[in-house]
Amino acid sequence: MTIFEALHAPGGVLTYGIPEFRLPKKIVEKEMENLKKLGVEVKTNVVVGCSVTVDELFSQGFEAIFISSGAGLPRFMNIPGENLNGVYSANEFLTRINLMKAYKSDSQTPIKRANRVAVVGGGNVAMDAARAAKRLGARDVYVIYRRSENEMPARKEEVQHAKEEGIIFKTLCQPTRIHGDSLNFVDKIICSRMELKEPDESGRRRPVEKKGSEFEICVDCVIISIGTSPNPLIRRSTPDLEANSWGGLVVDPKTGLTSKKAVYAGGDVVTGAATVILAMGAGKNAARSIDKYLSELG
Ligand SMILES: Cc1cc2nc3c(=O)[nH]c(=O)nc-3n(C[C@H](O)[C@H](O)[C@H](O)COP(=O)(O)OP(=O)(O)OC[C@H]3O[C@@H](n4cnc5c(N)ncnc54)[C@H](O)[C@@H]3O)c2cc1C
Structure with missing residues (x-):
């Protein structure tokens, strides 16, 4: 499993947005270390939709993709x-x-x-x-x-x-x-x-x-x-990805599946700026759906 992150450090808003006095960065770093121990590879400085597209990731052998690119585009x-x-x-x-x-x-x-x-x-x-x-x-x-x-x-x-x-x-x-x-x-x-x-x-x-x-x-x-809205980069570089009027990705609320086969999404890119707990819940929900999808692929 690989995480592609546009910035030079992973963690999203927890790393770049929420100030140290409210969320010490040591906590986020520890969570990232735990993920790496589970075998997750983190590739930073990769802007999906620019350095590599969603379709190119499939060509590279990835079988399912979860988009959690947030809503970081300022108004x-x-x-x-x-x-x-x-x-x-x-x-x-x-x-x-x-x-x-x-x-x-x-x-x-x-x-x-x-x-x-x-x-x-x-x-x-x-x-x-x-x-x-x-x-x-x-x-x-x-x-x-x-x-x-x-x-x-x-x-x-x-x-x-x-x-x-x-x-x-x-x-x-x-x-x-x-x-x-x-x-x-x-x-x-x-x-x-x-x-x-x-x-x-x-x-x-x-x-x-x-x-x-x-x-x-x-x-x-x-x-x-x-306020902020989702960055349009991934949406624009993936033509068959359905989005709503304000740029949020449209997903099946039960599975997190987008309009594109094997592409799931969750967090702020779906809900608009919301909360950490909702984004984590969406991630867990999509992980279960992806696990089921990959198991059925055989
Ligand atoms: C300043 C601030 C304070 C907040 N405080 C709280 C709080 O106290 N409690 C709370 O519950 N919520 C809070 N929130 C909201 C919460 O942080 C978000 O709802 C949550 O982080 C959303 O998680 P996410 O994974 O969907 O997106 P993000 O955390 O936004 O992560 C998205 C990641 O995707 C990366 N990315 C974007 N586009 C690409 C691309 N094309 N290719 C590769 N990577 C890409 C971004 O660099 C980012 O690292 C706060 C938000 C902000 C901005």
Whole structure:
């Protein structure tokens, strides 16, 4: 059995996304060692869909494939200034810190050691990014969220931990543009105040901009954390793989089988950004189906 991983270290979000202060990397490394002891080979720096395709893996002799490529493609707000120096997606910011060890003083990985940071979004990933920015030395870290705290998707305890660490919450605020200095480095984020109207299709009350309410916050780093979706690379390089409107792979919920023979999928690439326990459950479920399929092959 072989794991192909695009990055230089295995473990997915557990390695590159969840910060050390919430999940010590020694735990993930130990789990990887246990897998290797069971005979699993790990090939890193292999981007499936680019270095090798799913069909080429079959030609190489693999008889079944499980796709668990996650939902690591960040969304942006598409507002002016998002391409300025000092603007990161939460995934990039956390990857630089966790996987590339940018927090170490002798690290070769560049990262903005900012004084004032704006994190846009209200989920668990936003809380991780805000707390990581604080640990990197920021004096003021703002979480900017367009609804009120009641609607925040982050778990209550994550919000509480962020507050205890001094993170400043700017709720009912939505960024409208990011401003840069003469060298194109971020120097402020401009926001509008919002009010909540009747619920939208998600069931949450719809935030609507209050006219003439714009205000600015001086920051030297902006981290966008408004969600992610599955990376389209494997989907696009495997024509007979069915995906839904937002790019998630379509599977049989009982077996994890995709629309393509002997190709199974599970985790965030199927559900969209979800939880570790759901991804692990999907992996175990597909493993049972693959075992049955291979046994019947003889
Ligand atoms: C910052 C952050 C904090 C989180 N905190 C929690 C938490 O506290 N509790 C919780 O339950 N969940 C949490 N989650 C969600 C959880 O981490 C994910 O739901 C889970 O990791 C999904 O597992 P997965 O195996 O589907 O995908 P991932 O963990 O995303 O792993 C996918 C792997 O596939 C690799 N890959 C992608 N494309 C390719 C390709 N083409 N070729 C080869 N390899 C590829 C990626 O590099 C990655 O290593 C968090 C997520 C983030 C981003």
